[in-house]
Amino acid sequence: MFSRSRSSRDVVPVDERELEFLEEAAMLHDIGILRCNAPCIQCFGTEPYIRHGIIGGQMLREKGSNRHARVCERHTGTGLTAWDIEQQQLPLPHEDYMPEELEEQVVCYADKFYSKTRPGSERTVVEAMRALEKFGWDGIRRFHS
Numbered sequence: 127m128f129s130r131s132r133s134s135r136d137v138v139p140v141d142e143r144e145l146e147f148l149e150e151a152a153m154l155h156d157i158g159i160l161r162c163n164a165p166c167i168q169c170f171g172t173e174p175y176i177r178h179g180i181i182g183g184q185m186l187r188e189k190g191s192n193r194h195a196r197v198c199e200r201h202t203g204t205g206l207t208a209w210d211i212e213q214q215q216l217p218l219p220h221e222d223y224m225p226e227e228l229e230e231q232v233v234c235y236a237d238k239f240y241s242k243t244r245p246g247s248e249r250t251v252v253e254a255m256r257a258l259e260k261f262g263w264d265g266i267r268r269f270h271s
Contacts, residue, residue: 158182204268
């Protein structure tokens with residue numbers, strides 16, 4: 127999933143502003159859920175759950191937070207391509223929503239280890255992969271790379 131390979135010995139200097147952005151993006155990435163119909167997590171909106179990233183992106187763009195919006199849009203599965211959307215007949219615009227920037231990749235990857243239906247529990251790598259199966263094998267491959 128990460129396009130920038132680094133060894134575990136690499137030290138990546140972190141700018142405080144970038145860390146602050148990452149924290150904000152992590153907190154906001156699921157904001158669109160409030161407009162979705164997902165009763166199992168106490169959300170009683172009208173939109174399909176799969177649209178929560180797109181909806182969150184729209185909400186944040188309306189507030190002028192374009193960079194945060196991109197994180198929302200690009201965290202579903204391991205990212206979605208226009209081909210994925212078309213093949214799975216997902217109710218999303220036929221566009222690519224692949225995490226590109228490092229912050230987008232970090233939020234997308236970390237999101238796979240936590241479930242809204244089991245708050246407080248963390249998924250194992252195997253459980254995260256099983257949860258990705260619904261997005262197809264390409265998503266699992268991206269998770270591993």
